[in-house]
Amino acid sequence: MAKSAEVRLAVFGRAGVGKSESTYRHQASIDDETVSMEILDTAGQEDAIQRESHMRWAEGFVLVYDITDRVSFEEVISLKNFLDEIKKPKNVTLILVGNKADLDHSRQVSTEEGEKMATEMACAFYECSACTGEGNINEAFYELCREVRRRKMIQGKTRRRSSTTHVKQAINKMLTKISS
Numbered sequence: 001m002a003k004s005a006e007v008r009l010a011v012f013g014r015a016g017v018g019k020s021e022s023t024y025r026h027q028a029s030i031d032d033e034t035v036s037m038e039i040l041d042t043a044g045q046e047d048a049i050q051r052e053s054h055m056r057w058a059e060g061f062v063l064v065y066d067i068t069d070r071v072s073f074e075e076v077i078s079l080k081n082f083l084d085e086i087k088k089p090k091n092v093t094l095i096l097v098g099n100k101a102d103l104d105h106s107r108q109v110s111t112e113e114g115e116k117m118a119t120e121m122a123c124a125f126y127e128c129s130a131c132t133g134e135g136n137i138n139e140a141f142y143e144l145c146r147e148v149r150r151r152k153m154i155q156g157k158t159r160r161r162s163s164t165t166h167v168k169q170a171i172n173k174m175l176t177k178i179s180s
């Protein structure tokens with residue numbers, strides 16, 4: 001039977017960047033695994049308290065800007081800083097998406113600038129259009145799911161290893177007591 005998994009994702013970005021239209025897929029088969037993506041489409045206007053609780057809830061993040069709106073690009077930096085603060089000391093799992101790639105004639109943010117920001121944030125970068133399907137937004141979400149799953153697995157192993165270590169230490173203590 002195919003394995004199944006659940007991944008909680010949240011999409012953040014300035015109002016009007018196209019978040020709603022980017023978040024339509026809820027279940028997919030990724031690498032032979034049925035993944036249910038619970039996607040939270042946050043409102044660009046939400047207050048700091050709502051934003052914080054959404055950030056705490058999610059395991060993976062899509063930071064979206066509009067390539068025709070430089071302010072939305074600049075706002076990504078403060079979103080990332082806020083995220084880092086909330087998720088500290090964990091590393092945030094995220095992707096950067098430049099939406100509205102179909103509006104190249106009104107572009108205010110170059111592809112190179114998007115790539116550079118993604119490199120600085122150590123994440124994958126996608127330019128796409130939620131309207132035309134250009135840039136394959138699905139694949140962007142799948143990649144984020146893979147990364148969330150991969151990191152969860154690593155964390156699970158680390159946790160298991162540390163609890164095994166505790167058990168071993170307790171047994172050693174008992175044995176030392178018995179033999180003394």
Ligand SMILES: Nc1nc2c(ncn2[C@@H]2O[C@H](COP(=O)(O)OP(=O)(O)OP(=O)(O)O)[C@@H](O)[C@H]2O)c(=O)[nH]1
Pocket residue numbers: 013014015016017018019020021022042043044045099100101102103128129130131132
């Ligand atoms: N040309 C173009 N328009 C888009 C694209 N994605 C979204 N839009 C349009 O941009 C406008 C805003 O899109 P929304 O998805 O409502 O934006 P949002 O980020 O959810 O906005 P808030 O809910 O206010 O935070 C709508 O008119 C969309 O049709 C795109 O890829 N290309």
